[in-house]
Amino acid sequence: xADNTFDAIVVGSGISGGWAAKELTERGLxxxxxxxGFDIKHKVDYADSNKPPWEYPHRGGRTQKMIxxxxxxxxxxxLNERNLSWWCSDQDHPYVEKKPFGWFxxxxxxxxxxxxxxxxxxxxxxxxxxxxxxxxxxxxxIRYKDIAPWYDHVETFAGISGSLEGLPHLPxxxxxxxxxxxxxxxxxxxRIKEHYNNQRWMFIGRSANLTAKIPxxxxxxxxxxxxxxxxxxxxxxxxxxxxLPAAEKTGNLTLRPWSICTEVIYDKDTKKAKGVRVxxxxxxxxxxxxxxxxxxxxxxxxxxxxxxxxxTNIWPEGLGSSSGExxxxxxxxxxxxxxxxxxxxxxxxxxxxxxxxxxxxxxYRNLPGGEKRNYLRGFGYQGGASRESWTRLxxxxxxxxxxxxxxxxxxxxxxxxxxxxxxxxYHDNKITISKEKKDKWGLPVLEFDVEFKENEKNMRIxxxxxxxxxxxxxxxxxxxxxxxxCEPGWGIHEMGTARMGKDPKTSVLNSNNQVWDCKNLFxxxxxxxxxxxxxxxxxxxxxxxxxxxxxxxxxxxKQNL
Amino acid sequence: MDRRELLKMxxxxxxxxxxxxxxxxxxxxxxxxxxxxxVFSEENIAFLDExxxxxxxxTSTAGAKAAGVGRFMTVxxxxxxxxxxxxxxxxxxxxxxxxxxxxxxxxxxxxxxxxRKALLISVDKEVAEYKKKxxxxxxxxxxxxxxxxxxxxxxxxxxxxxxHYFQQLKQLAIFGYFTSQKGRTEGLRFVPVPGKWESVIxxxxxxxxxxxxx
Numbered sequence: 017x018a019d020n021t022f023d024a025i026v027v028g029s030g031i032s033g034g035w036a037a038k039e040l041t042e043r044g045l046x047x048x049x050x051x052x053g054f055d056i057k058h059k060v061d062y063a064d065s066n067k068p069p070w071e072y073p074h075r076g077g078r079t080q081k082m083i084x085x086x087x088x089x090x091x092x093x094x095l096n097e098r099n100l101s102w103w104c105s106d107q108d109h110p111y112v113e114k115k116p117f118g119w120f121x122x123x124x125x126x127x128x129x130x131x132x133x134x135x136x137x138x139x140x141x142x143x144x145x146x147x148x149x150x151x152x153x154x155x156x157x158i159r160y161k162d163i164a165p166w167y168d169h170v171e172t173f174a175g176i177s178g179s180l181e182g183l184p185h186l187p188x189x190x191x192x193x194x195x196x197x198x199x200x201x202x203x204x205x206x207r208i209k210e211h212y213n214n215q216r217w218m219f220i221g222r223s224a225n226l227t228a229k230i231p232x233x234x235x236x237x238x239x240x241x242x243x244x245x246x247x248x249x250x251x252x253x254x255x256x257x258x259x260l261p262a263a264e265k266t267g268n269l270t271l272r273p274w275s276i277c278t279e280v281i282y283d284k285d286t287k288k289a290k291g292v293r294v295x296x297x298x299x300x301x302x303x304x305x306x307x308x309x310x311x312x313x314x315x316x317x318x319x320x321x322x323x324x325x326x327x328t329n330i331w332p333e334g335l336g337s338s339s340g341e342x343x344x345x346x347x348x349x350x351x352x353x354x355x356x357x358x359x360x361x362x363x364x365x366x367x368x369x370x371x372x373x374x375x376x377x378x379x380y381r382n383l384p385g386g387e388k389r390n391y392l393r394g395f396g397y398q399g400g401a402s403r404e405s406w407t408r409l410x411x412x413x414x415x416x417x418x419x420x421x422x423x424x425x426x427x428x429x430x431x432x433x434x435x436x437x438x439x440x441x442y443h444d445n446k447i448t449i450s451k452e453k454k455d456k457w458g459l460p461v462l463e464f465d466v467e468f469k470e471n472e473k474n475m476r477i478x479x480x481x482x483x484x485x486x487x488x489x490x491x492x493x494x495x496x497x498x499x500x501x502c503e504p505g506w507g508i509h510e511m512g513t514a515r516m517g518k519d520p521k522t523s524v525l526n527s528n529n530q531v532w533d534c535k536n537l538f539x540x541x542x543x544x545x546x547x548x549x550x551x552x553x554x555x556x557x558x559x560x561x562x563x564x565x566x567x568x569x570x571x572x573x574k575q576n577l
Numbered sequence: 578m579d580r581r582e583l584l585k586m587x588x589x590x591x592x593x594x595x596x597x598x599x600x601x602x603x604x605x606x607x608x609x610x611x612x613x614x615x616v617f618s619e620e621n622i623a624f625l626d627e628x629x630x631x632x633x634x635x636t637s638t639a640g641a642k643a644a645g646v647g648r649f650m651t652v653x654x655x656x657x658x659x660x661x662x663x664x665x666x667x668x669x670x671x672x673x674x675x676x677x678x679x680x681x682x683x684x685x686x687x688x689x690x691x692x693r694k695a696l697l698i699s700v701d702k703e704v705a706e707y708k709k710k711x712x713x714x715x716x717x718x719x720x721x722x723x724x725x726x727x728x729x730x731x732x733x734x735x736x737x738x739x740x741h742y743f744q745q746l747k748q749l750a751i752f753g754y755f756t757s758q759k760g761r762t763e764g765l766r767f768v769p770v771p772g773k774w775e776s777v778i779x780x781x782x783x784x785x786x787x788x789x790x791x
Contacts, residue, residue: 068769068790069756075649076756079656196776239771242790366780369771370789405786406755406765414701415632415747416694423751424638424764426786 022048022270024568025292025307027277027322030127032541032557033313034255034263035170039565040311041268045572048305049263050275052297052314053104053123056130058256062246064099072097091118092506094131099245102131110461112450117464118505119317125273126255127315128508131244134224134252134372135398136176136555138167142185142383143549150392153345153441156546157518157527160187166559166566173262174253174558175230177373178222186378186551192227194220199365200401200429201375207490208377216380216486221398223373224253224555232262239369252372274298278459280310280537282327282335288577289537295457309536309568309577313561316542317346317447320513321462323524323531323539324449336514336524336531336539343448345441345515346466347548349507353476355483356432357495359401366403366426374400377433377486379550381478391474392440395550397483399433431492435479438550439504440471441512466504509553511545529564536577540564615667617651624670624686625650629750631693638763646753646760653749662740669742676700700743711738761788 023045026036037049055061069075076097078090088106089095095103104123111119122128141160148155164187171190179194197205197220205218225237235249243252250257263269274297281290281304291306312319320343324334331337380386381394404427413419445466453461476499484497517523520532529544531537540561542553571577626647633641641647654666673696677685680699681692688696714737754760761767765788 070758073652074657077657195774199777239774240789364780366778368775368778369773371774415697417634417636420633424785
């Protein structure tokens with residue numbers, strides 16, 4: 017095999033790309049995995065993973081200089097002194113906002129698998145049937161039964177902790193032991209269940225943190241809760257901790273950092289992808305790599321960007337654009353809304369350790385047979401209870417020794433929940449390639465024309481009011497409901513742009529994530545999603561990727577690709 | 578869930594209004610600009626150490642001065658504060674010294690620990706009043722905002738009144754102390770690697786909070 021020729025090329029090394037590389041190499045294929053950014057070696061390059069606050073000049077805060085340099089990142093939590101280099105530079109990676117869109121990206125090996133929130137839930141037929149039932153957009157080409165065995169597969173390997181709850185719309189999985197709720201969460205959960213006649217639920221979050229040691233991983237979670245700095249124990253799922261070592265172990269993987277995939281090379285005679293063109297981000301040279309099959313896992317919006325730049329001599333809007341849907345139907349979750357309050361009592365109880373996980377309230381609105389709201393779909397909440405720390409207001413003392421002693425002790429208990437709402441797929445929520453603006457490599461950047469609409473706005477009223485009502489029903493006092501406003505993108509759950517479907521006239525991908533117009537090209541990241549659910553999407557990317565690889569390799573063996 | 582909670586944990590929210598706590602101080606009105614040096618001297622640092630020490634004194638555990646809080650305050654003000662807040666802070670040093678002169682007949686550095694404590698308790702009361710006014714103004718502005726168009730998401734933290742210098746001093750003292758090595762290891766129970774999660778344990782008054790690397 018020539019050194020620029022492989023069996024498969026995987027573009028991107030985040031959650032989806034890592035899974036594609038693992039599954040392909042384990043099936044014996046020689047794989048080239050590309051990432052546009054720098055390499056991060058597991059443990060070795062986790063510079064901030066053991067750093068105490070006093071070793072940061074600003075104790076983990078943000079400076080005015082950072083605020084100037086990061087006009088996008090500053091809009092939410094990622095802009096702080098911890099681990100800043102793992103969020104890509106806003107200066108080097110500009111984009112155009114026709115409407116506000118906060119795009120928080122990690123351009124390095126491992127992508128956002130290193131910084132993700134690790135909440136891992138299965139989607140269900142409530143999600144996969146939703147578009148068909150509502151007459152919205154197009155139907156998903158798959159149902160829960162198609163993906164269920166692949167959820168089993170990825171949960172077992174990634175290591176997801178969680179409790180079995182028996183809810184049809186948030187299916188149970190192959191879980192490691194659940195983390196426990198603390199005393200206040202336990203009582204709040206019980207009261208919510210009672211108050212709502214077991215029609216609303218609260219239980220511990222399902223999280224990609226190891227609560228027990230599993231094969232191939234060094235250690236269970238040590239409950240430090242600074243996962244997103246990189247874990248020196250390798251105890252949460254990331255490309256580096258999980259899929260990359262598995263792929264490397266096969267001897268079939270070549271990893272190439274600093275490789276910006278600028279297009280898929282399309283052969284119009286065979287109607288197949290020949291490989292990809294790569295711009296080396298360090299030396300600005302262009303390289304070509306060839307393979308039998310290509311997996312785009314470059315993140316929802318960047319995978320669409322690559323497609324839009326490919327085969328433009330045949331389709332001016334790019335490879336996969338024949339349906340007119342490429343780049344359209346951009347989705348995210350909407351959040352920054354919820355309620356919190358005080359919990360009286362429990363002064364003689366506390367907890368030990370810093371749990372990297374919270375509680376989850378799965379969707380209860382617009383379920384089959386339930387009351388219909390003035391919006392479609394629904395929302396879930398994530399939250400938790402804790403005792404206040406030194407950051408609280410102490411009313412009894414203003415300064416001095418007593419004040420200092422009071423701040424040294426835990427304060428009262430508080431409990432809060434924040435909503436994650438589903439966003440509908442709208443054809444006119446779209447990204448396009450800018451005709452004017454280019455980045456420092458001379459590559460044209462994306463333009464965003466995405467907004468929340470009436471359905472999301474109506475839903476937010478319920479998200480806020482329900483949060484307050486539920487907490488009050490559970491005995492929480494001084495409940496403050498808030499809506500801090502939200503831009504698309506802030507959920508960091510970008511989806512859509514190359515949706516799956518049953519019909520090449522209305523979708524970019526088929527039921528196996530194959531590009532209709534190019535059958536040896538697969539897109540398995542968030543771009544493929546046909547609707548957004550209100551449920552965190554990463555676990556579904558893992559499952560869809562593993563499923564698509566299985567299909568692709570079988571097709572290759574049958575010489576269908 | 579830490580990615581959603583990170584800001585909450587690093588924010589110093591002692592005053593209800595976050596100053597430099599989430600490091601996003603927008604919308605402060607420009608105060609009357611007098612002639613105040615914007616560079617900190619060693620004298621300033623000694624002064625800030627004593628102010629912080631009065632807020633969080635040495636007891637059986639290290640105080641703010643031993644934790645180096647004065648110097649840390651200057652780093653935060655220089656790098657993290659807006660120009661407006663820097664101005665308030667620098668003027669505040671002068672104002673606090675003048676208030677001490679007025680109350681005790683001499684400046685802060687010459688004052689006894691008791692005199693310093695009495696002064697800061699009185700200034701803290703003044704801040705409480707000021708914060709009430711600040712909250713009222715904010716509510717008013719928000720109502721006005723609601724009547725108009727939707728609030729721009731960039732401007733959520735905007736507040737109509739400038740911060741009070743002692744809000745700044747107190748918050749920086751607390752933030753600086755509990756994130757310092759001495760403050761965290763002596764003022765709290767520093768356990769960087771708990772190794773396990775115990776969801777319910779007994780607590781008795783006087784036990785310090787656990788704190789890790791966040």
